[in-house]
Amino acid sequence: MHDIKAIRDNPAAFDAGLKRRGLAPLSAGVLAIDEERRALLQSLQEAQSRRNDLSKQVGEAMKAGDKAKAEAIKAEVAALKDRIASGEEAERTFTQRVTDALAVIPNLPLDEVPDGADEHGNVEVRRWGEKPAFNYAPKQHFELGEKLGQMDFEVAARMSGARFVVMKKQLARLERAIAQLMLDIQTEKNGYTEHYVPFMVNDNAVFGTAQLPKFGEDLFKTTDGRWLIPTAEVSLTNTVRESILEEANLPMRLTAYTPCFRAEAGAAGRDTRGMIRQHQFSKVELVSITTPEQSREELERMTTCAESVLQALGLHYRVMKLCTGDMGFGSRMTYDLEVWLPGQNAFREISSCSVCGDFQARRMDARYRPADGKGTSFVHTLNGSGLAVGRTLVAVLENYQNPDCSITIPEALRPYMGGKERITP
DSSP states (O other): OOOHHHHHHOHHHHHHHHHHTTOOOOHHHHHHHHHHHHHHHHHHHHHHHHHHHHHHHHHHHHHTTOHHHHHHHHHHHHHHHHHHHHHHHHHHHHHHHHHHHHHTSOOOOOTTSOOOSSGGGOEEEEEESOOOOOSSOOOOHHHHHHHHTOEEHHHHHHHHOSSOOEEOHHHHHHHHHHHHHHHHIIIIISOOEEOOOOSEEOHHHHHHTTOTTTTGGGSEEOTTSOEEOSSTHHHHHGGGTTOEEEGGGOSEEEEEEEEEEOOOTTOTTSSOSSSSSOSEEEEEEEEEEEOHHHHHHHHHHHHHHHHHHHHHTTOOEEEEEOOTTTSOTTOSEEEEEEEEETTTTEEEEEEEEEEOTTHHHHHHTOEEEOTTOOSOEEOEEEEEEEEEHHHHHHHHHHHSBOTTSOEEOOGGGGGGGTTOOEEOO
């Protein structure tokens, strides 16, 4: 959510930020509603002041024995009471209209974010590792999984439809092993605190992290009105909603391993085979809660923490700074990690790390008290994948495949696989 005062103070800067997002100017429409609300508030304050003055005059008239005057003043007081009640209802309506208008406007990009219309405007920041060399045409992960007899999309489709998978035996264990490795790296080496969080949340929680109201079609909703989380970002970030934190306790660094659920409403026809884009998948999420002064540096740290998993697994990847046209709705700046998939002969996203500024904090009313104890300010929030577990499994299969379709298990995962060195049929 945006700061309406900041828009009032500099509407041109607000519209310039939206222009970089490819949007038309919106400040005038928002400020028109806000101006009506403020004029109404002024009128209500004047009416309340008049009512207070008249209430005093009632006592004075009664004391002077002027009953007729007292009754006339009482009638005016009653009329003002009705007017104020009606005005307060109208003010709540105007406030909601301002909120609704702001709620669907994306966050503004930082100055350093490159301009661009889509993914073609993204900028490569760095690469790590080398592409594995094969003396044969490497297979894609679903071909390997099916050859191993441990990955079944048909069985999943019969019970759940498209974009689901059943894994078993060593592949099922590999998925669990990857998640455990990620959690151990993020908690033991990178200083994140592990959480177990709800997988179903209410409207306020999903609004707080900006999935609602604009992206409801991408989520799954239960029959009792809750939402299945699209990522643990929702649950982790909302642990500080409606709170006032102490600056001494920031930054807070949180992580959780959860299933995630996405309708993929906008992905018709994309990645229809395999595990790249599924309705149900697992992820180790990273969330940071910081002061404004810490947040930009924290983005670099979070990105490095996500990279550390790929490095532990020896997977070749690149870091991309997303352009204004490819960033998420709530982000001010995003780094994508793209891992190399030999079977696809392409880099594919495996993590996005974003700084949101106070955009989510305003929606959640999440604040902190500065060390000097003077007032409160909104926290800054960040989120990132540390990593997407299913896509990491895909990367391991494709990068560590052998000609006979067996999979060499990366050394970092072997302790979690009972010392096993290879996955075979």
